[in-house]
Amino acid sequence: MSDVEFIEIPEGLIRILKNSKKVVALTGAGVSAESGVAVFRGAKDALFSKYKPEEIATPEAFRKNPGLVWEWYEMRRKKLKEVKPNPGHYALAKMEKIIDDFYIITQNVDGLHRQAGSEKVIELHGNIMNNKCFQNNHHIGELPLSDEVPPKCPICGSYIRPDVVWFGEYLDPDKIALAEKLTEQCEVFFSIGTSSVVYPAAGLIPLAKECGATVVEINPEQTEKSYCPDYIFRYPSGKVLPYIVEKLLNSTGS
Numbered sequence: 001m002s003d004v005e006f007i008e009i010p011e012g013l014i015r016i017l018k019n020s021k022k023v024v025a026l027t028g029a030g031v032s033a034e035s036g037v038a039v040f041r042g043a044k045d046a047l048f049s050k051y052k053p054e055e056i057a058t059p060e061a062f063r064k065n066p067g068l069v070w071e072w073y074e075m076r077r078k079k080l081k082e083v084k085p086n087p088g089h090y091a092l093a094k095m096e097k098i099i100d101d102f103y104i105i106t107q108n109v110d111g112l113h114r115q116a117g118s119e120k121v122i123e124l125h126g127n128i129m130n131n132k133c134f135q136n137n138h139h140i141g142e143l144p145l146s147d148e149v150p151p152k153c154p155i156c157g158s159y160i161r162p163d164v165v166w167f168g169e170y171l172d173p174d175k176i177a178l179a180e181k182l183t184e185q186c187e188v189f190f191s192i193g194t195s196s197v198v199y200p201a202a203g204l205i206p207l208a209k210e211c212g213a214t215v216v217e218i219n220p221e222q223t224e225k226s227y228c229p230d231y232i233f234r235y236p237s238g239k240v241l242p243y244i245v246e247k248l249l250n251s252t253g254s
C-alpha cells in the first residue's frame, strides 16, 4: 500500500458521530499491524505462517506439546516488548475523550490500547502478559524462577500457560455479555483491523447492523463481514483514524 496522502472522510459520517453518545470499536490484529505486531492470517509475516491459529492456540496443542506452545508465546511476548502503540491506537484513545460513551472491544491480547491511554477496553481474548496454571486457573503474578519449559504452578504443580482464550475455550461470560449489550445499544459500530472470522467476536458486527447502528469497516482488505458496513475505508487504520478524529474535533455544529 503506497503511502496515503489524504483520506476523504464523508461529512455524513462525521455528522452521525457528532450526534452519537454511544460508540463501539471492535478491533483485531490489524489495528496493531502498524506497530509491527504480526497479524494472524494472510500477511507473509503472519504469526501463524508456520502453524494455523486453530492448531497452536488450543488446549489440545498445549497438552500435546506444552514446550512448543509456551515458547511461541514467549517469542510473541519478547517481540511485544519492542513495540509501541501506533497513531490508530492513539486516535481511538482520543475518541474515548471526545465521545460520551466510547468502548473498545478488542480481540487483541497485546495490551496496546491501554498503553495508548484507552481505559474502557474489553479484552475479549485476555492479555498475553498474564499467566495462569493449566489445571486450576491459579493466577500467576510473577513467573517462578525455573529452567522448566513451561514453568510449573507453585500452588498445584501443573504447567503455567498464558492467560488468553484459546480456540475451543469459552470467553469470560461477563465480558461477552457486556460486549453484546454495548453492541446492541451503540449508535456507531467500528470494525477495525479484523478479518472477522473468529467467533463470537465476529458475530458482533452483524449484531450491530441488526440493532440499527451505523457500521464502519476500516481494513485495507475485504473481510467476511464486508456486507454489513455503511462506510468502508480500505486503508490502514493508523492512517484513517487520526483523520476521523481530526474531522470530529474541527467540525462545528451538529
Ligand code: BV8
Pocket (backbone or CB within 6 Å): 027, 028, 029, 030, 031, 033, 034, 039, 040, 041, 042, 053, 054, 057, 107, 108, 109, 125, 164, 165, 166, 167, 168, 169, 170, 171, 192, 193, 194, 195, 196, 197, 198, 199, 200, 218, 219, 220, 221, 222, 223, 235, 236, 237, 238
Ligand atoms: C468459543 C487469543 C465456545 C490467543 C484468539 C461459530 C462459527 C464457526 C466457528 C466457531 C463459532 N463459534 C465458535 C467457533 C470456534 C472458534 C472460531 O471462531 N473459529 C474460527 C477460526 C472459525 N471460536 C472459539 O473457539 C472461541 N471460543 O466460541 O467458545 C465454543 C467452545 C467450544 C467449541 C465451540 C465453541 C474462542 C476464540 C478465541 C481464540 N483466541 N486469540 C492468541 O492470541 O494467541 S483468536 C485470534 O484471532 C486473535 O485474538 C485475533 O485477534 C483473532 C481474530 O483475528 P483478527 O484479529 O481478525 O486477525 P487476522 O490476522 O485474522 O486479520 C487481521 C486483519 O487486519 C486482516 O483483515 C487485515 O486485512 C487487516 N489489516 C492488516 N493491516 C491492517 C489491517 N487493518 C487495518 N489497518 C492495518 N494497518
